[in-house]
Amino acid sequence: xxxxxxxxxxxxxxVVLAGLLMVGALCPPGSAxxxxxxxxxxxxxxxxxxxxxAFTSYAALQRHLYLGADQHHLYLEKYPHDPAxxxxxxxxxxxxxxxxxxxxSIVPGTGSxxxxxxxxxxxxxxxxxxxDHDPPGYASYVVPPLGGGGDLFxxxxxxxxxxxxxxxLLENRLADRRRAEQIFDVxxxxxxxxxxxxxxGGMFWVDATWTSIRAANxxxxxxxxxxxxxxxxxxxxxxxxxxxxxxxxxxxLRSSEGLYQxxxxxxxxxxxxxxxxxxxxxxxxxxxxxxxxxxPRYLAQARTDAAAALDYWTDGNRYYDQPAVFNAIFFKNxxxxxxxxxxxxxxxxxxxxxxxxxxxxxxxALGLFRFPPSGGGPYDPSYRPETLEQAAVIQTFALLAWDRxxxxxxx
Numbered sequence: 504x505x506x507x508x509x510x511x512x513x514x515x516x517x518v519v520l521a522g523l524l525m526v527g528a529l530c531p532p533g534s535a536x537x538x539x540x541x542x543x544x545x546x547x548x549x550x551x552x553x554x555x556x557a558f559t560s561y562a563a564l565q566r567h568l569y570l571g572a573d574q575h576h577l578y579l580e581k582y583p584h585d586p587a588x589x590x591x592x593x594x595x596x597x598x599x600x601x602x603x604x605x606x607x608s609i610v611p612g613t614g615s616x617x618x619x620x621x622x623x624x625x626x627x628x629x630x631x632x633x634x635d636h637d638p639p640g641y642a643s644y645v646v647p648p649l650g651g652g653g654d655l656f657x658x659x660x661x662x663x664x665x666x667x668x669x670x671x672l673l674e675n676r677l678a679d680r681r682r683a684e685q686i687f688d689v690x691x692x693x694x695x696x697x698x699x700x701x702x703x704g705g706m707f708w709v710d711a712t713w714t715s716i717r718a719a720n721x722x723x724x725x726x727x728x729x730x731x732x733x734x735x736x737x738x739x740x741x742x743x744x745x746x747x748x749x750x751x752x753x754x755x756l757r758s759s760e761g762l763y764q765x766x767x768x769x770x771x772x773x774x775x776x777x778x779x780x781x782x783x784x785x786x787x788x789x790x791x792x793x794x795x796x797x798x799p800r801y802l803a804q805a806r807t808d809a810a811a812a813l814d815y816w817t818d819g820n821r822y823y824d825q826p827a828v829f830n831a832i833f834f835k836n837x838x839x840x841x842x843x844x845x846x847x848x849x850x851x852x853x854x855x856x857x858x859x860x861x862x863x864x865x866x867x868a869l870g871l872f873r874f875p876p877s878g879g880g881p882y883d884p885s886y887r888p889e890t891l892e893q894a895a896v897i898q899t900f901a902l903l904a905w906d907r908x909x910x911x912x913x914x
Contacts, residue, residue, distance in 0.1 A: 547854055550903065563893070568582050578597060580889060596890035597628055600627075606902065609905055655689070658721035667680070684736075702754070706748065726748035745792055761810070763781035763782055783914075787914045794843060857903055866884075872893055
């Protein structure tokens with residue numbers, strides 16, 4: 504994904520108001536200032552409060568990091584902007600802002616309030632589409648004339664494809680499904696076809712010669728996209744791909760504890776680093792395969808993976824130190840699983856993290872969330888807030904504001 508020194512991998516890479524009067528235009532009456540926390544019958548924060556927090560955090564994102572229509576609906580990487588920074592964010596933050604806006608549009612009672620904002624996010628994504636890649640795919644940075652483009656990362660493209668699927672599910676725009684299918688054609692090119700490699704198959708992380716790792720994240724996320732496309736089209740080739748991708752991750756990168764190690768080299772050396780979103784992608788893929796096929800094996804595997812991930816990441820609240828964006832991906836896939844088979848523990852884990860971040864990582868003066876360079880952990884006033892983390896927190900809050908029936912749209 505995007506070039507951040509702090510992220511799972513490193514790679515070298517390379518305020519205009521959003522037409523709204525910030526909180527007042529986005530939030531329900533009376534939510535411009537933090538309101539008293541309302542409790543549900545179960546004693547947890549109620550959905551209305553989570554909606555207000557999501558809207559307030561989105562208003563801060565748009566106020567400080569969104570560049571507006573005259574800057575192609577793009578975002579800054581960090582606030583405040585430094586002259587040494589790129590003019591625009593990388594693709595990954597742009598995608599997360601897109602996901603956050605879609606999530607806000609699902610919050611009950613918003614109606615069509617965010618429809619134009621969703622449209623603007625997809626307009627922003629178009630600035631990264633590289634027509635010279637065969638087939639055309641999304642570069643890591645804006646392409647000419649706005650910027651110099653960048654390598655095509657398959658994980659970036661998989662998550663962009665998932666947002667096109669979600670907009671199709673919500674708005675029934677055939678063009679969105681077609682775009683998701685075109686992105687999948689790009690992703691197929693990332694499958695390792697050399698059977699001489701250790702653990703043959705798997706998805707390469709990037710279409711480049713400077714690394715050849717095959718990674719859990721992109722393989723699981725591409726399995727999710729393939730499962731969605733099978734469910735939508737009943738084209739069996741998508742099911743074949745979804746099962747191939749899913750099975751490869753389980754065979755080559757799943758640990759004995761039921762967690763997913765990060766990547767494997769061509770000689771079979773496994774990088775045992777654990778990131779929470781690798782489990783999230785596989786939980787979501789299993790839930791979607793079950794939903795698309797009815798096969799109980801996939802549901803059982805998704806629930807087993809969820810239990811293993813929760814046992815590990817909640818031990819000592821390890822997940823509080825994971826990058827906020829990785830947590831958001833995990834949470835949304837966890838609630839996607841909940842839409843298939845309810846487990847009260849799932850929402851409780853999401854809510855515990857969200858309460859912690861609201862109480863400990865929010866800069867109240869800006870409405871932005873501050874984390875260390877890692878993207879997760881305690882409040883760090885020395886590090887500039889980022890579009891990536893702000894959008895991730897908005898997604899988490901919005902998820903908690905949804906009715907349970909909406910969880911099927913989570914990932």
